[in-house]
Structures are given as C-alpha cells and as structure tokens.
Amino acid sequence: MAFFFNFILAHQGDSADPELLHWIKERLDGIFGPEPWVIVAIMGFAVLAIPVSVGLLYLLQANRRASAELRVDRDRLDREKAP
Amino acid sequence: MQTPATTKNPIYFGWYVCAASIFIGFVAIGARNSFGVFVVPMSDEFGWNRFTISVAAALGVLVSGLVQPFMGQVFDRTGGRKLILISLVILGGSTIMLSLTFHVLFLVFMFGIVASIAQGGPALSNTAALMSRWFKRKRATAISINSAALSLGGLVMVPFSMYLLQATNWRIAWVGLGVIVLLSLPLAYFFIHERPSQRGLYPDGEPEPLTEAGGGRNEATGPLEVETWKESFKSAPIWQMAASYCVCGATTFILSVHFIPFAIEERGISGSTAATIFGYMMGLNIIGSLGAGILADKIGGIKNWLALVYLMRGMAYILLITVDSVAGLWIFASVAGFSWVATLPLTSSLTADVYGLKALGTISGITFMFHQIGGFGSVLLAGLLFDITGSYTLPFAIVGALLFPAALSAFTIKERKYSTRYQPAVPAPAGGD
Numbered sequence: 001m002a003f004f005f006n007f008i009l010a011h012q013g014d015s016a017d018p019e020l021l022h023w024i025k026e027r028l029d030g031i032f033g034p035e036p037w038v039i040v041a042i043m044g045f046a047v048l049a050i051p052v053s054v055g056l057l058y059l060l061q062a063n064r065r066a067s068a069e070l071r072v073d074r075d076r077l078d079r080e081k082a083p
Numbered sequence: 084m085q086t087p088a089t090t091k092n093p094i095y096f097g098w099y100v101c102a103a104s105i106f107i108g109f110v111a112i113g114a115r116n117s118f119g120v121f122v123v124p125m126s127d128e129f130g131w132n133r134f135t136i137s138v139a140a141a142l143g144v145l146v147s148g149l150v151q152p153f154m155g156q157v158f159d160r161t162g163g164r165k166l167i168l169i170s171l172v173i174l175g176g177s178t179i180m181l182s183l184t185f186h187v188l189f190l191v192f193m194f195g196i197v198a199s200i201a202q203g204g205p206a207l208s209n210t211a212a213l214m215s216r217w218f219k220r221k222r223a224t225a226i227s228i229n230s231a232a233l234s235l236g237g238l239v240m241v242p243f244s245m246y247l248l249q250a251t252n253w254r255i256a257w258v259g260l261g262v263i264v265l266l267s268l269p270l271a272y273f274f275i276h277e278r279p280s281q282r283g284l285y286p287d288g289e290p291e292p293l294t295e296a297g298g299g300r301n302e303a304t305g306p307l308e309v310e311t312w313k314e315s316f317k318s319a320p321i322w323q324m325a326a327s328y329c330v331c332g333a334t335t336f337i338l339s340v341h342f343i344p345f346a347i348e349e350r351g352i353s354g355s356t357a358a359t360i361f362g363y364m365m366g367l368n369i370i371g372s373l374g375a376g377i378l379a380d381k382i383g384g385i386k387n388w389l390a391l392v393y394l395m396r397g398m399a400y401i402l403l404i405t406v407d408s409v410a411g412l413w414i415f416a417s418v419a420g421f422s423w424v425a426t427l428p429l430t431s432s433l434t435a436d437v438y439g440l441k442a443l444g445t446i447s448g449i450t451f452m453f454h455q456i457g458g459f460g461s462v463l464l465a466g467l468l469f470d471i472t473g474s475y476t477l478p479f480a481i482v483g484a485l486l487f488p489a490a491l492s493a494f495t496i497k498e499r500k501y502s503t504r505y506q507p508a509v510p511a512p513a514g515g516d
Contacts, residue, residue, distance in 0.1 A: 021120070023358035024242045036250035043243040047263065050109070051270040054102045058274075061093050 095288025096279070097217035101225050103274035104210040105232040107171065107267045111205050112233050113240020114178045114260045118143070118194065120244045124253040125184065135187050142195030147202050148455040154203035155212070155448030156312075159441065162277035163213050170204020171268055177201060179261030182254040207233060207427065208447035215435035215443055216278045219286040219503075220380060222435060227376020227428035231369040234424055238365060305503040308439035312446050315438045320496050324430050325450045327393060327489035329457035331426045333482045334396060336458030337465050338419070345475040352409055360416045367420025375425035379432065383504065389429040390494035393486050396422040400483025404476055436502040 032039050122136050157166050177198040184190050203209075207230060214225040240260075248256040279286055307318050315321045346357035375392060379385045399419035402411055434450065435443055465478035499505045 021241065021245060023355060023362055024238070025245065026355075028242060028246075036246045039246045040243065040250050043239065043246070044263075047110070047239065047243065048266065050102075050106050051267065054099065054106070054270060054274070057094070058099055065093055 096276070096282055096284060097225070097286070097288060099274045100217050100276060101214060101228060103270045104205070104213060105229055106270055107167065107205045108207060108210060108229060108233045109236035110240065110264050110267050111174060111202060112236040113244070114174065114264050115198070115202055116237045116241050117244035117260060120241060120248055121253050121256070124248065125190070128253070129187070131187060136190070139187070139191045139195045142191055143199040146196055146199040148452055150200050150203045151206060151208055151451050152445055152448035154206065155208055155444035155446070158209045158212060158444030163209060163444070164275050164277050166204045166209070167275055168268065168271055170201045171264060171271055174198055174201035175261045175265035178264055179258050182257040208431070208451045209444050211431035212435070212440070212443040212447055213275070215432070216440055217286060221287055223376040223379040223385060223428050223432035226431045227372045230424050230427045231372040234365060234369050234372065305437055305439065305501050305506055307437050307501045308503070310441050312442040312449065315442065315446050320437050320501055321434070321446065321450070323492045323496050324434060325453040327389070327492045328426065328430055328450050329453040330393070330482070330485045330489035332454035332457030333461035334400070334486060335423060337461040337478065337482055340462050341465050341475055345479070346412055349475060350407065350409065350412055352412070356409065360412050364416040364420035364423065367417065368423035371421035372424040372428060374421070376428040376432070379429055384498065385429050385433045385436065386493050386496040386498040389426060389433065390490045392422045392425045392429065393490035393493055397483060397486030397490060400479060400486060404479055404483065433496070433498065433502070436504050439503070
C-alpha cells in the first residue's frame with residue numbers, strides 16, 4: 001500500500017520528486033545564494049514577464065497594423081484626388 | 084478578411100492564443116504540481132500522517148482523470164473560452180482558499196475536488212483542441228509548444244513554490260500561487276478566442292488557403308470526421324492511438340515514480356546523481372516535444388513519428404535494463420528524454436487530423452483517460468512486482484516490451500487514408516475554419 005501513496009504524492013508532478021527538488025534547490029542556491037526572497041523575486045519576475053511581454057507585443061503589432069491601414073487609406077485618397 | 088497591406092508582417096493571432104494557453108497551462112500545472120511541496124509543512128502543523136494527506140492528492144488524481152472527458156464535452160459544446168475563464172477563476176480561488184485549511188476534510192474537498200475539477204478546464208487535452216482550431220499546417224508545432232511549456236511549468240513553478248514556502252509560510256505560499264493563477268485571467272480574457280473565424284481569419288493565418296490547382300478558398304474533410312465522440316470509437320485509428328497512448332502513460336508514470344529508487348538501489352548511484360539524470364531527462368523532454376511537433380508538421384507522416392517515438396522509448400528501456408552502469412543510465416536518459424512528452428503533440432494532432440474538430444475536446448479527454456489508466460496500472464504493477472521480486476527489472480521489462488506493439492499500432496494507422504492533411508480539398512464557404 002505504501003507504494004500506492006508514494007505514487008500519488010510523486011504523481012503530483014515529476015518535478016516534485018523530492019530528490020529532484022533537492023537537486024534543483026542546490027543548483028539554484030549555487031547561482032543565487034541561499035536567500036529565498038531573492039529567488040522568489042527573480043522567478044516571480046520571470047513568470048510575470050510572460051503575460052506582460054505577450055500583451056506588449058500585441059499592442060506594438062496593433063499599432064503597426066493601425067498605421068499600415070492609415071497609410072493604405074491615405075494612398076487611396078491621394079489616388080482618388082489625382083486627376 | 085485582412086487586406087494585403089495589413090497582413091504583410093503581423094504575427095498571426097493564433098500565436099497569441101498559443102502564448103496565452105502556454106501561460107495558463109504553465110501556472111495551472113504549477114499550482115497543482117506544487118502540492119508535494121506543501122505535504123511536510125501542512126502535516127507538521129496539523130499532525131497528519133502521509134496517508135491522511137495522500138487522500139487529498141489521490142482524490143485529486145482520480146477526479147482530474149475522470150473529469151477530463153466531461154470537461155472535453157463542455158469544451159466542445161461551449162467553445163472553450165468560457166470554460167477556461169471560469170475554470171481559472173475557480174482554480175485560483177480554490178488555491179487561495181487552501182490557505183484557510185483547518186481540517187483534512189477541507190483540504191480533501193478544496194484540493195481533491197474543487198481545484199481538481201477546475202484543473203480540467205485549461206488541461207492540455209482542451210488547449211490542444213483549441214490549438215487544432217487555430218492551426219492546421221502548424222498544428223503539431225502549436226500543440227508541442229503547449230506541452231513543452233507544461234513540462235517547463237512544473238520545473239519552474241514547483242521550485243518557485245518551494246522558495247516561496249521557505250521565505251514565508253504555507254498559508255501565504257498558497258495565496259501566492261492562487262494569485263499567480265488569477266493573474267493569467269487578463270491574458271486569457273483578451274487572447275483566448277474560440278476560432279479564427281471570430282476574428283475574420285483562417286487557420287495558420289493564411290490570407291486565403293489555396294487548392295492544389297491554385298483556386299480559391301477550399302476546405303478538406305476527412306472520411307472519419309465526426310460530430311460526436313461516440314462515432315469516433317467505431318473506427319480503428321482511435322483505438323490504435325488510445326492503446327498506444329495507454330502504453331505511453333504506463334512507461335512514463337512508472338519511471339516518474341520508480342526511476343530514482345531504481346537508480347539508487349539497483350545501479351548503486353547517489354540520490355543526487357539520480358536526480359541529476361532525472362532532471363536532465365525532464366529537460367530533454369522539452370526539446371523532444373518541440374522537435375517532434377515541428378518535424379511532424381514540416382515533413383508529414385505524423386503516425387511514423389509517433390511510431391518512431393515509441394520505438395525510441397522501447398530501445399531506451401532495453402538499455403535501462405541491460406546496461407548496468409551509470410553511463411547506461413545517462414544513455415537511457417538521453418534516449419528516453421526525447422521521447423517523454425513527444426507522444427502528446429503527435430497523438431493530439433493526429434486525432435484532430437483524423438476526427439475533425441467538432442468533438443475533439445471529448446475525444447482527447449477520453450484518450451487522456453486511457454493514458455492515465457495505463458500510468459496508474461503500471462505504477463501499481465511495479466510496486467507489486469517489486470515487493471515480490473525485490474527488483475524493478477521485471478516491471479520495467481514488461482512495460483518496456485509493450486512499447487514495441489505500441490509502435491506497431493501507431494505505424495499501422497492509415498493516416499493517408501483518413502487524415503484531412505491528405506484529402507483533396509473541396510469547396511467550402513469563405514470565412515470559416
């Protein structure tokens with residue numbers, strides 16, 4: 001029965017394997033130092049940067065599209081005005 | 084439709100849908116997979132033993148597996164956007180509510196039932212169906228990016244939770260995770276749209292798909308395209324895919340649980356080295372998943388790639404059992420790592436290509452259930468056989484041997500006959516998808 005419940009806990013994620021977590025923690029501690037807040041801040045920033053950058057990229061594209069449409073409209077008007 | 088001037092350089096909106104679903108999957112899987120991190124502090128505070136807290140996790144696994152076909156059906160009927168938005172609100176809310184845990188029954192209810200049901204909304208079987216609507220030529224690529232992001236989500240969010248827990252306490256850490264889930268809502272609201280036609284677009288961002296003869300707008304339909312999920316189970320390909328997917332679950336779950344104990348006890352390496360090898364394998368699966376999707380779209384013949392992935396994993400299992408050294412484990416990890424998640428984008432994409440999009444959420448949910456059943460069975464079998472024989476060799480050999488018929492099953496799918504990718508195009512009304 002023990003293996004069944006070990007499975008259940010382990011299945012909460014491959015990455016939640018205690019040995020693997022310990023290994024990841026050692027690597028991260030080696031890079032950023034053992035202060036947890038530093039790593040929380042860096043990882044939190046990295047995670048939240050994803051939606052922000054997607055949103056910004058979309059806005060940039062929307063602006064570019066709007067100006068392209070404006071240019072097309074202006075060209076058409078110019079052509080219509082021309083004798 | 085967009086004018087040529089406006090379609091010169093813009094990123095196809097489907098890629099924004101893909102990015103949004105990646106982030107949603109990333110945080111949702113993080114909230115779920117982090118449960119293991121909370122086991123010790125919560126058990127310590129309430130004096131629960133492993134068994135007690137495992138009930139919540141066990142119920143969660145069971146509920147999320149069983150609920151998937153139903154969530155798929157809701158996805159197919161409602162279009163998906165509402166389902167994903169509501170699921171995220173409930174998942175974020177229930178994750179925050181876990182900070183108020185005062186009794187094990189509260190934990191069982193909130194994590195095992197509420198959060199686990201909500202998890203089914205943005206699950207990969209549904210987001211893969213969503214990607215299938217937005218992409219046709221690049222379908223496997225889009226799904227593979229999604230599945231790779233899930234792997235990455237686990238590898239990033241679980242250590243994040245661990246450090247958040249270390250910096251604060253388990254109650255604040257649950258709130259933090261819930262808030263992150265809720266932060267995905269704006270992205271979901273703005274970018275999760277059900278189909279390209281809603282934005283006046285065609286799949287893949289084509290200005291207007293051409294026929295082979297160079298004519299106007301055309302849509303190919305496959306001979307097995309279905310209106311309801313029941314119809315799909317009357318044909319062979321779904322059984323071939325579900326059977327091989329069941330073996331996929333069996334061969335990945337068993338390693339998730341038993342690889343590190345096997346490496347330590349039977350290969351005599353340290354826990355740290357075993358974890359390094361396992362971490363390396365998890366990292367490679369991201370590359371494997373992306374590679375499989377891109378290659379399948381570029382070269383074609385999805386079922387051949389699927390068969391190759393199963394074959395590769397089968398070879399890896401042979402190495403695992405026969406090569407009794409640390410080098411053998413590294414070689415195993417290299418071969419198996421590439422094949423770990425690669426089956427997912429290939430199976431999802433092939434399902435969409437053969438059965439169409441109308442019941443795809445439900446069909447994917449059912450095949451996912453087969454995957455989970457295979458996984459569950461293999462882990463139980465491994466535990467049982469380990470208790471009898473004192474070794475993992477026999478269970479690994481049994482599930483590993485199943486990979487060869489799985490490869491054959493995938494290889495014999497009549498993709499050219501049934502997949503829409505290989506059907507001649509027929510006229511269809513413009514603006515659809």
